[in-house]
Amino acid sequence: MSAKEKAKAKAEQIVGKAVQKTARMRGKKTTEDKGAALGLRGKARARKEKAKDFFKK
Template identity: 65%
Template sequence: MSAGEKARAKAEQVVGKAVRKAAHAMGKETTAAKGAALETRGRARATKEKSRDHFRH
């Protein structure tokens, strides 16, 4: 996994989780769903990069 993609995936996960929790606490369910989607996108990106590394080695 390249360092840039790894950092980007982790950043998406962290930001998504923060947005989701903050929005949920304020009762804004639409924004919470967007945060959850961002977090999921980060997890998917990390999974994609890990699988790519397994095929390279």
């Protein structure tokens, strides 16, 4: 996994979690769901990169 893609995936996960927690505190369900989706997108990106590395071997 390239360092750039790895950092991008981790950043999406962190931002998603922060948005989700902030929205939960403010009681904004829609924004909370958007934060959760962003976090899942980051996890999916990381898994995709790991799969690419696995098949390169």
